[in-house]
Amino acid sequence: MIVKNLGGHSGCQILLMEEHGKSFVRKISSSLSYNKRLEEQSRKQTVYHNPEIHVPSVLNSGYTDDNLFFFDMEYVRGISLSEYIQAIDVSKIDILVDIIINNIVDIKESHTDNVAEIFSNKFSDLKTKLCEIPWANNGLLALDMLDSHDWSSFSHSICHGDLTLENIMIKGDDIYLIDFLDSFHDSWLLDLGKLMQDIECMWSYRYHETDVNTIIRLRIFRDLLISKVQAINPQILIEIYYALLLHLVRIYPYAKDNITYDFLTNQTSRVMNTIHKLEGN
Numbered sequence: 001m002i003v004k005n006l007g008g009h010s011g012c013q014i015l016l017m018e019e020h021g022k023s024f025v026r027k028i029s030s031s032l033s034y035n036k037r038l039e040e041q042s043r044k045q046t047v048y049h050n051p052e053i054h055v056p057s058v059l060n061s062g063y064t065d066d067n068l069f070f071f072d073m074e075y076v077r078g079i080s081l082s083e084y085i086q087a088i089d090v091s092k093i094d095i096l097v098d099i100i101i102n103n104i105v106d107i108k109e110s111h112t113d114n115v116a117e118i119f120s121n122k123f124s125d126l127k128t129k130l131c132e133i134p135w136a137n138n139g140l141l142a143l144d145m146l147d148s149h150d151w152s153s154f155s156h157s158i159c160h161g162d163l164t165l166e167n168i169m170i171k172g173d174d175i176y177l178i179d180f181l182d183s184f185h186d187s188w189l190l191d192l193g194k195l196m197q198d199i200e201c202m203w204s205y206r207y208h209e210t211d212v213n214t215i216i217r218l219r220i221f222r223d224l225l226i227s228k229v230q231a232i233n234p235q236i237l238i239e240i241y242y243a244l245l246l247h248l249v250r251i252y253p254y255a256k257d258n259i260t261y262d263f264l265t266n267q268t269s270r271v272m273n274t275i276h277k278l279e280g281n
Helices: 032-047 090-104 115-130 137-148 188-199 212-232 236-254 258-278
Strands: 002-007 013-019 022-028 058-063 069-074 168-171 174-177
Touching: 022 032, 032 058, 032 069, 090 188, 090 212, 115 137, 115 236, 137 236, 137 258, 188 212, 188 236, 212 236, 236 258
Parallel strands: none
Antiparallel strands: 002 013, 013 022, 022 069, 058 069, 168 174
């Protein structure tokens, strides 16, 4: 029985279901062509194991009568980190960042021989899309910067694929990752870049007037994250900002309102300026 439609941003249906008195979440593919992507997302969620960060257990999978892939997962009754951060005790932010650094950053990362080609193909695809968008001048400038960067040593590792504050849930003292996404390249650097999209650029808050206390907490979160990343390797920070810039550019083809247009135009410029400063230009 369907209890509630939980929405979703990928076009997939995400439903809160109940059977035999037990609640669970069902995610249904948006189309036949999306089936393989959702199967990969289910696989990523199934194999992800971490001592300090939990994921909802995958309970079942199959196909609807329309041959759309679906999978069922544990229902996590918690609040998103985007909500939690607004009321968190400032002293707890350091603990939260430590958990993220200790469990998301993969010091055992590997590298693939064709990674530069993978990114080059992605940029070519994005350029075709952005050339059709009248207001995407900053996006095209960002693409030129991205295309000039050396991606040959960019890490390959296990990653979430869409690590926004909305996809990090807090349940009591436990942290859960939800809504895994397949990616053109799996890397924890892309995960941290996506996290910076929220804590640096405030993507999840763009439609709302954000109070000063929330902004302060996000800045503390960002500064602690940057400090701890630089302590591991100072060069990593530049790669994370390039990943952030790429995430912003990838949003351009999906932007549908003036608030998002303005957000992308302004934040793309700001992140490009930050990269110039980090590179000493």
